[in-house]
Amino acid sequence: MKIMISACLAGENCKYNGGSNRSEKVLQLMKDNEVITVCPEQMGGLPTPRVPSEIRDGVVTARDGRIVDKEFRLGAAKCLEIAMREQPDLIVLQSRSPSCGVKQRYDGTFTGTLVDGAGVTAKLLMENGFRCIDVEDLTV
Numbered sequence: 570m571k572i573m574i575s576a577c578l579a580g581e582n583c584k585y586n587g588g589s590n591r592s593e594k595v596l597q598l599m600k601d602n603e604v605i606t607v608c609p610e611q612m613g614g615l616p617t618p619r620v621p622s623e624i625r626d627g628v629v630t631a632r633d634g635r636i637v638d639k640e641f642r643l644g645a646a647k648c649l650e651i652a653m654r655e656q657p658d659l660i661v662l663q664s665r666s667p668s669c670g671v672k673q674r675y676d677g678t679f680t681g682t683l684v685d686g687a688g689v690t691a692k693l694l695m696e697n698g699f700r701c702i703d704v705e706d707l708t709v
């Protein structure tokens with residue numbers, strides 16, 4: 570099976586705080602499958618570490634108030650381009666990220682409040698017919 574994965578789940582230090590979301594379940598998956606890793610926020614031109622962002626009224630906004638919607642959407646478009654080319658059977662993404670979250674994301678108030686809805690990249694991939702799941706829902 571060919572699987573696209575949020576790079577931070579594979580142990581890459583591409584998370585906003587310079588760390589990763591290394592997942593043993595994902596590392597296990599990587600042993601038996603062909604894997605493509607992507608980090609849409611880095612691919613959109615944002616640095617690591619970076620100020621965390623949330624989606625506020627449909628616009629991706631950093632905690633310091635800077636609008637980073639363009640960067641997030643560029644990263645999402647690049648991920649879609651890769652997915653179109655590679656045609657992964659499954660895409661496993663980091664839960665609750667404003668880019669990668671599949672089922673939930675934070676509400677834009679930076680208070681830890683969750684709302685239903687996907688991050689920018691996950692939404693674009695799903696709108697284009699790709700099967701995406703949150704890493705939390707992965708059963709290996």
Ligand code: SF4
Binds near residue numbers: 575577607609666
């Ligand atoms: S954008 Fe996605 S891959 Fe990159 S650090 Fe955030 S959750 Fe991980």
